[in-house]
Amino acid sequence: MFKISLPDGSVREVPEGSTPADVAAAIGPGLAKAALAARVNGEVRDITRPFEEDAELALITARDEKDALELVRHDFAHVLAEAVQNLYPGTQITFGPATDDGFYYDFAPAPGRGPFTEEDLPAIEEEMRRVIARDELLIREVWQREDVRDFFRRTGETFKAEWVMELPEGKPITMYRSGQGDGKWLDLCRGPHLASTGKLDPQAFKLTRVSGAYWRGDPANPMLSRIYGTAWLNKKQLAEHLVRLEEATKRDHRKIGREMDLFHLQEEAHGSVFWHAHGFVIWRQLEAYMRRRIDEAGYEEIKTPQLMDARQWERSGHWGKYRENMFVVPDEVPGTDEAAPVLSGGADLMALKPMNCPGHVLVFKQGITSYKELPIRLYENGSCHRNEPHGALHGLMRVRQFTQDDAHIFCREDQIVEEARAFCALADRIYKDFGFTYSIKLALRPDNRFGSETDWDKAEAELRDAVVAAGMATPEFGWEELPGEGAFYAPKLEWHLTDAIGRTWQVGTIQSDRVLPERLDAVYVGEDGQRHRPVMLHRAIFGSYERFIGILIEHYAGRFPLWLAPVQAIVATIVSEADSYAGEVAAKLRAAGLRVDTDLRNEKINYKVREHSLAKVPLLLVVGKREAEEGTIAVRRLGSDERQQMMRLDEAIAAFAAEAVPPDLAPKQG
RNA sequence: GCCGCUUUAGCUCAGCUGGUAGAGCACAUCAUUCGUAAUGAUGGGGUCACAGGUUCGAGUCCUGUAAGCGGCACCA
Secondary structure: OEEEEOOOOOEEEEOOOOOHHHHHHHHOHHHHHHOOEEEEOOEEEOOOOOOOOOEEEEEEOOOOHHHHHHHHHHHHHHHHHHHHHHHOOOOEEOOOOEOOOEEEEEEEOOOOOOOOOHHHHHHHHHHHHHHHHOOOEEEEEEEOHHHHHHHHHHOOOHHHHHHHOOOOOOOOEEEEEEOOOOOOEEEEOOOOOOOEHHHOOOOOEEEEEEEEEEHHHOOOOOEEEEEEEEEOOOHHHHHHHHHHHHHHHHOOHHHHHHHOOOEEOOHHHOOOOEEOHHHHHHHHHHHHHHHHHHHHOOOEEOOOOOEEEHHHHHHHOHHHHHHHHOOEEEOOOOOOOOOOOOOOOOOOEEEEOOOOHHHHHHHHHOOOOEHHHOOEEEEEEEEEEOOOOHHHOEOOOEOOEEEEEEEEEEEOHHHHHHHHHHHHHHHHHHHHHOOOEEEEEEEOOOOOOOOOHHHHHHHHHHHHHHHHHOOOOOHHHOOEEEOOOOOOOOOEEEEEEEOOOOOEEEEEEEEEEOHHHHHOOOOEEOOOOOEEOOEEEEEEOOOOHHHHHHHHHHHHOOOOOOOOOOOOEEEEEOOHHHHHHHHHHHHHHHHOOOOEEEEOOOOOHHHHHHHHHHOOOOEEEEEOHHHHHHOEEEEEEOOOOOOOEEEEHHHHHHHHHHHOOOOOOOOOOO
């Protein structure tokens, strides 16, 4: 007999061979039906897997949403694999995990058949529903490694056969069998699974897309055909998720960028942004805002060359490691003779900077720096070019030419923690000004790295201490350490923003660097009169202006706060008799520093309201005969419930001007 | 870079099995002066991404190139 303790503190005795399902049945038929899996001594297990010892048991039902979703999604992946092999014999199965919103499974299509396409999805979905309808039992079996390998070799599953031999030797390996009869369908799987396919809601999933994916993530390996699905506990959750996807599509910065006339991209400069007047207003506001924040925080703004001799990039180490991403330019005047080649090919090479760090070191190195001057914080709106893999480009989020809010802090060892702490505080102020919440992660040493273990211990501790000193190493700030995620030369802190619809974006970062100061021989004179090596802290808060604006567009869904809105107000007339008054209103608002346009067109006010609402102008100021006579305006706010508010012109101007003040300049609220 | 898909007017899209291009919005002109999400009429506008090929004939079929989209890999 085993003693099974339940979450309510009660203990039940069960005979050997009993399963969590038996316990659930003993408690009541309702629970037996609702139970999906079991947490046994903290580990999620199949509900039909017998106890092996006395245990603490918690039954998992749909109410334990996180566990339940994970289980269900994993099961859907399993059902997908079974369905695909039913429909397309000869297809090999590989891996199929749960994801944040569903699952995927990677297949190697049968010889002669190409990858799956979207057109295959409806048929596969249908077959998946049949597998679910058959309510096949999912039975856990423990096999020997060689037996699994032999089985998969026999059935032509070379990927699975390869994989199983890399699992640790001697440990039992689990296979899951679907349905009854001899070997109907078997998959190598760690589990756990639900008791049967019928536990899945056939209306709670949808296959969403197909794509290629390298076997085990390595480009040297064959490309597999991946099928993605989204999966939920029930139909309602699925529907809600589809609505969220739709909402994200509506906020797509590429779409809003076109609608609001913010920027465009075109083939002739792919990966580089054409900023239109409206979009560049946002840029200028951000730039001005950042300058004020940087000035206040004791940085100095500099500007360094776009092009530098290739030899400088050799010294910095970029030529060796990063050249394939650099744009290289011959230092030569092109030939003007039409018959002759444009370039001789014999010129020295220069390169567009892919980052600002080496330039900042060169600025630091001018003259002799005393330890008393440190820290020196050099900031640049640094325009960089990187020849990114073409498949990586994406709207404003990943471009080939971008401007970083980049700074390098040159400091002494004993100043690192305080500088990093101050940076945490600065980042906090800035992100809050845009209404973001965020989490801070410490990316720790990767497998491939330079430097000794003691150096890494020290570098990691410095950043950790800084966050602790800032009081932010708490769950409230999403504090988390990520093993293996650091850069090869140093650990880094990362800021992950959460936007208005819950998506996360990694933007800010700070990392310590002892390599580049060494390579480029940056020194300062210490108290002892000797030369010392400064530490360099690389840091950014927006990441890049392009990407940050892209994130802001999606975060605000184009409805920018007044201080950032490209056009803050439109004065729209109802009748032409109000034209001159409208001009007067606009002039006064402009004099108060607001970005205002007039709309005097001979159109109905309905038309104007619609058009400017769609253009997401925050303030629509309507004037007709009445307003002109009374010296008032009718204010309609974008997204406001009340239709309009009558205001006296002078009051309105004062109110709007106050509202348009950037958050760092606004008087502190109580 | 890799896999798949896409590319027709400024935008969103339609053009079946090959027979020399169409809608709505936008734009222009005219009429309309109308109080909070589309006033009406008329009109202009396209080498169908680019380059080859098949064909009597290609937006439509084939090949290549480019860009875009969804992923993979990359993002020190």
